Amino acid sequence: MTNQISPLLQSVEFDAEGFMTDPNAWTPEIGSAIAQALGITLTDRHWLVINFARQEFAATGQPPTLRKITKSTPVDTKEIYQLFPGGPAKTAARIAGLGKPTGCI
Amino acid sequence: MKTLLILGAGTGGTMTANQMARHLDPTEWKIIIVDRDENHYYQPGFLFIPFGIYTSGDVIKPKRNFLPPQVEMIFSDIELIEPDENRVRLTRQNRVIHYDYLVIATGTHLVPEETPGMVDGGWRKNVFDFYSVDGATALNRFLKFWKGGRMVVNVVEMPIKCPVAPLEFIFLADWFFHQRGIRDKVEIIFATPLPGAFTKPRASAILGNMLSERQIRLESEFNIMEVDAGNNLIRSYDNREIPYDVLVTVPTNMGADVIERSGMGDELNYVPVNKHTLQSQRWENVWVIGDASNAPTSKAGSVAHFQLEILIENLLRHMEGLDPLPKFDGHANCFIESGFEKGILIDFNYDVEPLPGKFPLPGFGPFSLLKESPVNHWGKMMFRWIYWNVLLKGEEMPFESQMSMAGKWS
Numbered sequence: 001m002t003n004q005i006s007p008l009l010q011s012v013e014f015d016a017e018g019f020m021t022d023p024n025a026w027t028p029e030i031g032s033a034i035a036q037a038l039g040i041t042l043t044d045r046h047w048l049v050i051n052f053a054r055q056e057f058a059a060t061g062q063p064p065t066l067r068k069i070t071k072s073t074p075v076d077t078k079e080i081y082q083l084f085p086g087g088p089a090k091t092a093a094r095i096a097g098l099g100k101p102t103g104c105i
Numbered sequence: 106m107k108t109l110l111i112l113g114a115g116t117g118g119t120m121t122a123n124q125m126a127r128h129l130d131p132t133e134w135k136i137i138i139v140d141r142d143e144n145h146y147y148q149p150g151f152l153f154i155p156f157g158i159y160t161s162g163d164v165i166k167p168k169r170n171f172l173p174p175q176v177e178m179i180f181s182d183i184e185l186i187e188p189d190e191n192r193v194r195l196t197r198q199n200r201v202i203h204y205d206y207l208v209i210a211t212g213t214h215l216v217p218e219e220t221p222g223m224v225d226g227g228w229r230k231n232v233f234d235f236y237s238v239d240g241a242t243a244l245n246r247f248l249k250f251w252k253g254g255r256m257v258v259n260v261v262e263m264p265i266k267c268p269v270a271p272l273e274f275i276f277l278a279d280w281f282f283h284q285r286g287i288r289d290k291v292e293i294i295f296a297t298p299l300p301g302a303f304t305k306p307r308a309s310a311i312l313g314n315m316l317s318e319r320q321i322r323l324e325s326e327f328n329i330m331e332v333d334a335g336n337n338l339i340r341s342y343d344n345r346e347i348p349y350d351v352l353v354t355v356p357t358n359m360g361a362d363v364i365e366r367s368g369m370g371d372e373l374n375y376v377p378v379n380k381h382t383l384q385s386q387r388w389e390n391v392w393v394i395g396d397a398s399n400a401p402t403s404k405a406g407s408v409a410h411f412q413l414e415i416l417i418e419n420l421l422r423h424m425e426g427l428d429p430l431p432k433f434d435g436h437a438n439c440f441i442e443s444g445f446e447k448g449i450l451i452d453f454n455y456d457v458e459p460l461p462g463k464f465p466l467p468g469f470g471p472f473s474l475l476k477e478s479p480v481n482h483w484g485k486m487m488f489r490w491i492y493w494n495v496l497l498k499g500e501e502m503p504f505e506s507q508m509s510m511a512g513k514w515s
Contacts, residue, residue: 067262068372076332081342087326 006033017098023057026097035095042095044085048073053096063101065094107134109420110193110204112183113361114140115364116148116497117395117409118210123499124417126173137177137202139195144239146402147486147492148266149406152273152442154241155248155279163489171497183211186367186390206364206390206420209369209376211361211402213396214264219357220261220281226334230498232352235274236266247351248281253290254350259339259369264373265358266396266404268304269451271295272312273442274353279319293320295347296327296339296347305458308451309476315443358404360397375399380455381431383416389423392416402455410496411436414506436508438464448481448509450474454508465505467512473512 012030013021020026020034031050035042042050051074056064066089070077084091091103109125111118122138128377129136150164170457172467181197186207193202215236217223223232233247234240256278259272275295282288295316296301302323316317316323331343337430338348360374369387376393377386380400385391385411394416395409402408412433419429435455442448452458463470471480495502 065372071372078342081328085343 004006006036008033010038015099016102017043019060019094020097023099026054030097031095034097038091038095040084040091040095043083045075045079046095049075049080049083049088049092050096053092053098057096057098062100063096065101106143106451107205108203109134109206109208110202111136111137111138111208111210112140112186112193112363113210113395113397114145114172114178115210115212115395116406117212117375117397117412118208119145119168119171119411119497120410120468120499121208121210121394121416122172122176123411123497125420126176127499128417130272131175135177136175137179137182137204139179139181139193140168140173141180141182143180143496145152145171148236149492150489151238151241152270152277154238155233155235155244155274155323156277157245161242164238166493183361183363186321186363186369186389188367188369188385189244191390198400201399204390205390206424207388207392208420209364209385209391209393209397209414210355210395210409211364211397213358213360213375215356216359217354217356219359220329220332220354222334223354223356225332227332227337227352228334229352231337232332232334232354234354234356236270236355244353248487251287251351253282253287255294255348256351256353257294257296257339257347257349258353258355259295259327260299260300260355261330261357263304264404267439268403268405269439271297271355272302272316275321275441276319276444279321283445292322294322294349295467296329300325303348308453308459308475310447312359312441315477319377354404362381364397371399373399377432380435381433382419382429383412383433384419384423384429392420400433400435403437403439405437405439406492406496407438408436408504411438411506413499432507434507436506440481440488442482442485443477446482447477447479449477449483450481450484451505452508452513457508457510460513462513464512465509466510469512 015021080088093101111122144165145168145196147164150159153159172490181195184194184196186193191204229243233244258275282291302312303309318435328342332339340346360370364370364374376398378393378398383392394412396404415433438452440450453459462474464472464474
């Protein structure tokens with residue numbers, strides 16, 4: 001975490017890997033604050049992904065995979081790596097206040 | 106007359122047909138199995154073809170040999186599955202089959218076209234896969250006379266069939282180049298989207314050490330964007346470039362096209378199931394075995410085998426109006442070839458990662474878990490015989506379907 005941590009995050013609980021422990025406690029403001037702490041300034045394109053991740057979690061109980069995000073939103077794989085550097089599915093889930101995507105076996 | 110229809114006659118479908126033929130009364134039930142390919146492939150054997158240990162003849166036999174006479178085998182592509190109508194359309198003679206129960210066993214397939222540049226220029230010249238007979242055979246021809254250089258092994262994305270196979274390929278390649286006396290002329294790099302050598306932490310650490318002992322470079326979290334065949338390099342989304350002389354790729358894996366056409370799959374064409382009962386999440390008379398489902402366990406023959414007993418019991422229960430039992434625990438068991446006639450065995454499930462110990466008899470083995478041993482290697486070599494003669498027929502194996510913690514050290 002390179003930037004200063006917003007006071008908003010001080011009352012939020014995170015697990016050891018930095019994922020929120022309670023997805024229901026999430027608000028868009030908390031999402032922005034997490035992003036800021038990760039050095040990401042959220043744009044409309046980011047929100048497309050974050051909102052989709054929230055919807056998908058509400059419907060299935062799981063954060064979406066990278067492929068699910070790129071198949072279901074206008075954001076393609078190349079762009080999502082620019083929006084969420086590192087592991088995009090993981091970073092997007094973190095900002096969206098969701099758990100770590102189960103991903104691979 | 107009622108119909109049990111099985112789509113796919115690979116490991117899962119063939120075992121299901123054999124078992125159900127024993128349980129269902131032939132005066133009441135007709136069992137039909139459909140597959141487009143007349144050959145049955147012993148897929149674990151593909152790994153050995155590039156190194157000349159097996160040839161294609163060792164891994165192919167006619168499908169019909171492994172099915173009982175009362176099962177009707179149809180060789181055809183599947184046009185469409187219509188689960189709301191309990192109906193499947195085949196391409197051959199436009200045949201339509203109405204079913205009472207459907208078991209989907211259509212597996213997972215390689216889709217190299219998903220990666221830009223993969224099938225251009227270098228495909229099967231200096232870009233190979235080893236998850237198909239053709240790819241493995243072409244790679245064998247290439248490696249036989251290769252003078253050395255840089256070999257890059259790349260996993261495109263997870264999940265893949267048999268997730269330990271890329272590591273086994275690397276260990277065998279290391280051994281093979283030693284045997285050929287050119288190991289000092291070969292650089293081996295493993296580029297994977299995973300953060301380490303494998304998916305599960307304990308096994309990943311041990312396997313990672315085995316890579317460094319063998320001077321194999323691990324390039325982790327490498328998500329390939331494209332193959333630049335003109336310049337012989339692969340490029341990741343975060344703009345890392347790895348040049349290669351030969352690229353051994355594990356392409357994107359996806360479920361069958363017909364699953365997508367029929368609107369039954371997830372984003373990778375895998376059928377969503379209850380991961381403990383193997384019943385479809387949407388249609389109560391549709392069940393899935395093996396790689397075709399989205400169950401979050403390894404895509405491997407051992408998993409299909411552990412699912413079998415639970416699938417059969419649940420089908421029979423459902424036919425009697427009883428609820429399915431949530432007994433499948435994600436159990437997987439893999440022999441990992443490590444070269445020089447040694448191997449490792451790992452055993453794990455949804456909740457418990459691979460642990461050291463002895464298997465299947467606690468304290469005795471003969472197999473050692475998470476540890477290299479010659480016995481593990483011979484177990485793997487014996488397995489081909491067991492596969493053809495015992496496993497496909499759905500005979501009893503000396504392993505429990507559910508994972509056991511006995512004899513393991515946590």
